[in-house]
Amino acid sequence: xxxxxxxxxxxxxxxxxxxxxxxxxxxxxxxxxxxxxxxxxxxxxxxxxxxxxxxxxxxxxxxxxxxxxxxxxxxxxxxxxxxxxxxxxxxxxxxxxxxxxxxxxxxxxxxxxxx
Amino acid sequence: xxxxxxxxxxxxxxxxxxxxxxxxxxxxxxxxxxxxxxxxxxxxxxxxxxxxxxxxxxxxxxxxxxxxxxxxxxxxxxxxxxxxxxxxxxxxxxxxxxxxxxxxxxxxxxxxxxx
Numbered sequence: 001x002x003x004x005x006x007x008x009x010x011x012x013x014x015x016x017x018x019x020x021x022x023x024x025x026x027x028x029x030x031x032x033x034x035x036x037x038x039x040x041x042x043x044x045x046x047x048x049x050x051x052x053x054x055x056x057x058x059x060x061x062x063x064x065x066x067x068x069x070x071x072x073x074x075x076x077x078x079x080x081x082x083x084x085x086x087x088x089x090x091x092x093x094x095x096x097x098x099x100x101x102x103x104x105x106x107x108x109x110x111x112x113x114x115x
Numbered sequence: 116x117x118x119x120x121x122x123x124x125x126x127x128x129x130x131x132x133x134x135x136x137x138x139x140x141x142x143x144x145x146x147x148x149x150x151x152x153x154x155x156x157x158x159x160x161x162x163x164x165x166x167x168x169x170x171x172x173x174x175x176x177x178x179x180x181x182x183x184x185x186x187x188x189x190x191x192x193x194x195x196x197x198x199x200x201x202x203x204x205x206x207x208x209x210x211x212x213x214x215x216x217x218x219x220x221x222x223x224x225x226x227x228x229x230x
Contacts, residue, residue, distance in 0.1 A: 004158075031216065040124070042204060042222035043159070050216055058217065090158050102210060103149070104218060106158030 002026050006091050006107035013081040013114045021076040021110050023091030029105070031094040032074040036060065036087040037109075043090065049074055081114045088112075118142055119207050121221025128228050134192040136224045138205035141186065147210035149218075150179065150190050153202045162203070163190070166210075195228045202226070 007022045025032065033048035035058075045058030049068040063085060065077040074093075078085060088111050092104040120139045128134045138148075149164035165172045165179040165188065172179045178191040192199055205221040 035220075040222060042121075043220040045217055045219075048216055056216070092158075102147070103161045103164070104151075104159075106160065108156070108158050 004091055004093055004105050004107035006089075006110050008110060009108070010111050011113070013078075013112065015081060015083060015114060017081050019078050019081065021078075021089055021091075021112070023074045023076065023107060024072050025074075025091075025093040025105070026072065027093060027095065027105065028071060029093035029095050030071070032068065033058070033092050033094075033104070034064070034066065034074070034076045035090045035092060037090060038087050046076065046089075078112075081112075083114045086112060086114045118219045119205060119221045121205050121224060123224060124222070125225040126227070128195045128226065130195065130197060130228055130230050132195050132228075134190075134195045134199070134226055134228070136190045136203055136205070136226070137187065138189065138207075138221050139185075139187045140207050142207070142209075143186070144209050145207040147208045148179070148181065148188050149206050150177075151204040151206065151220075153204065153223075155201075159204060192226075195226075197228045197230050200226055200228050 004025045030051050034046040035043040037043050044060045047066040049055045055066050088109045090109050091107045094104050150162045151159035152162040153159040163174050163177050165181050167183050176193045181188045203224045206218050208218040
């Protein structure tokens, strides 16, 4: 069972470049989300989705776009990378979205460096 | 506004000792309080969780204590082992609130268990 798969694991960008972090889950989870993890800041929610075609902003959405065309995939797009977006990004999914977020299953992370 | 405050930031414990990590929350609507464990280079994984209708939940060496009136909950790791060395995150969400789909994390505690 693959669970939540993130690609790439490592990426270096130059300021102003765009890129997409991929996330796929094979557990038929309704809920998917993106977090960023920075030292001393914990995990901060960027965007989330409660089903195909439905997305919403989290705590730190600026500079990021998401879409959810299928249940399995939830890509995160950086439109014009900035050094402040240097971080480790985690995709997470959960089985339930009707009542709220239960157990989150995380991917192994994507480490992004913006020069 | 930091809705979940976690302390300490770091903790060093001797093998066999008790590790205690504390969290405090502000939103009285929170009704789901999980703890996540993260090893270096990996995504966080659910360790143990509690709902506010009980004051304590134990799973092996890990215990959550919950104090609803004080709006505090804590993780106790009994007989701490070097393999428990990891970053621990407390979190809170509204599981039965209908439209709330955000799991709010504390900033994390880096636990080191010395042999």
